[in-house]
Amino acid sequence: MAAKTLGVAVIGLGMGRACCKWVRDSKNCKLTAVCDLNEERLAQVAKEFEVAGEKSYDALLARKDVDIAYIMTPSGLHAKQGIQAAQAGKHVVVAKPMDVNVQACDELIAACKKAGVLLAVDFNSRFSDEQQKIHFAVQQGLFGKLILGEGRLKWYRAPSYFEGARAWHGTWKMDGGGSLANQTIHQIDQILWHMGPVEQVVAAQTGIFAHENIETEDLGLALLRFRNGALGSIMGTTSYPKDSPYAGIEIHGTEGGVLTTFDEPKWTFFDDARAARLQRCVPYKTSVENIAAVVNGETDKLVCDGAEGRRANALLTAIYTSAREKRSVDLPAPK
Numbered sequence: 617m618a619a620k621t622l623g624v625a626v627i628g629l630g631m632g633r634a635c636c637k638w639v640r641d642s643k644n645c646k647l648t649a650v651c652d653l654n655e656e657r658l659a660q661v662a663k664e665f666e667v668a669g670e671k672s673y674d675a676l677l678a679r680k681d682v683d684i685a686y687i688m689t690p691s692g693l694h695a696k697q698g699i700q701a702a703q704a705g706k707h708v709v710v711a712k713p714m715d716v717n718v719q720a721c722d723e724l725i726a727a728c729k730k731a732g733v734l735l736a737v738d739f740n741s742r743f744s745d746e747q748q749k750i751h752f753a754v755q756q757g758l759f760g761k762l763i764l765g766e767g768r769l770k771w772y773r774a775p776s777y778f779e780g781a782r783a784w785h786g787t788w789k790m791d792g793g794g795s796l797a798n799q800t801i802h803q804i805d806q807i808l809w810h811m812g813p814v815e816q817v818v819a820a821q822t823g824i825f826a827h828e829n830i831e832t833e834d835l836g837l838a839l840l841r842f843r844n845g846a847l848g849s850i851m852g853t854t855s856y857p858k859d860s861p862y863a864g865i866e867i868h869g870t871e872g873g874v875l876t877t878f879d880e881p882k883w884t885f886f887d888d889a890r891a892a893r894l895q896r897c898v899p900y901k902t903s904v905e906n907i908a909a910v911v912n913g914e915t916d917k918l919v920c921d922g923a924e925g926r927r928a929n930a931l932l933t934a935i936y937t938s939a940r941e942k943r944s945v946d947l948p949a950p951k
């Protein structure tokens with residue numbers, strides 16, 4: 617039987633414009649509509665991709681040519697808009713982070729389950745060759761027993777990033793935090809994905825060092841202990857002078873490791889033959905392609921479903937609690 621092609625609508629056309637390109641290149645997916653409150657931006661992107669432009673989210677969800685709602689609006693809207701999409705019978709993809717708190721994530725997971733639709737959290741870096749191969753290495757035990765996992769990001773965000781239409785950045789209500797919640801969340805997700813669940817945030821500190829117009833941190837640091845006994849750390853800042861491409865993870869175990877800060881990952885193994893065994897875990901390159909593969913029966917698993925996406929929010933919450941209350945914070949064992 618021929619595979620079904622799924623209609624995809626992208627909602628929120630900041631970074632969402634780039635997502636339109638990803639959808640265009642995704643197997644068994646077709647970009648059918650875009651949505652944004654900003655009429656000028658909406659008209660531009662609709663024209664560029666030759667698709668329908670809907671200012672009204674309700675009108676978008678009423679469209680029969682939309683099977684997947686790909687939500688790229690400010691983070692504090694993800695669960696609310698995702699729930700609406702699920703209730704309209706659409707599969708849901710939400711940008712990272714899943715929302716701004718764990719309760720909202722739980723409500724979205726429950727709504728998608730109730731509606732019988734798929735929910736993916738768009739930690740898009742999980743689909744890169746680099747991250748796929750790291751996960752393969754972990755799954756195959758190529759690093760041996762995991763010892764240390766570090767996530768690091770040193771970027772700059774100018775004051776203008778937090779102003780005007782983008783003033784939702786750096787707020788608790790819509791961004792859910794600062795440099796950890798918005799920028800470093802990819803590294804937080806990658807570390808969780810590869811190292812497994814965190815048992816305790818041993819200590820954390822956050823602060824505002826280089827900005828005047830934000831309410832959340834521009835530098836955050838956390839020390840972690842994982843359930844498998846390994847240790848880890850997270851460091852993320854948007855205070856780095858001017859610009860730095862420095863962002864990545866570093867993981868090592870008893871037999872090998874990897875550092876991803878550069879264009880190409882740097883692998884290290886006691887047994888060099890292991891490097892030749894590295895391969896992707898799944899062929900999918902985007903969240904929407906992954907959803908289409910599930911709908912078409914090619915796989916029964918999403919690379920990052922709601923439960924996986926929620927883990928980053930839970931860790932983030934524990935880090936902020938640890939920093940605020942100056943104490944270690946235990947995380948519940950995964951169900």
Ligand SMILES: NC(=O)c1ccc[n+]([C@@H]2O[C@H](COP(=O)([O-])OP(=O)(O)OC[C@H]3O[C@@H](n4cnc5c(N)ncnc54)[C@H](O)[C@@H]3O)[C@@H](O)[C@H]2O)c1
Pocket residue numbers: 627628629630631632651652653654657673688689690691693711712713738739740781782798
């Ligand atoms: N995966 C990635 O690499 C990546 C990169 C950047 C941003 N993001 C995520 O994407 C989301 C958006 O971030 P951004 O940087 O593009 O923000 P942005 O402010 O640049 O763009 C957001 C867009 O959403 C529109 N919008 C706001 N409310 C809306 C509503 N109710 N209905 C329809 N449109 C609405 C705005 O008009 C704007 O065009 C955030 O959750 C962010 O964390 C992901």
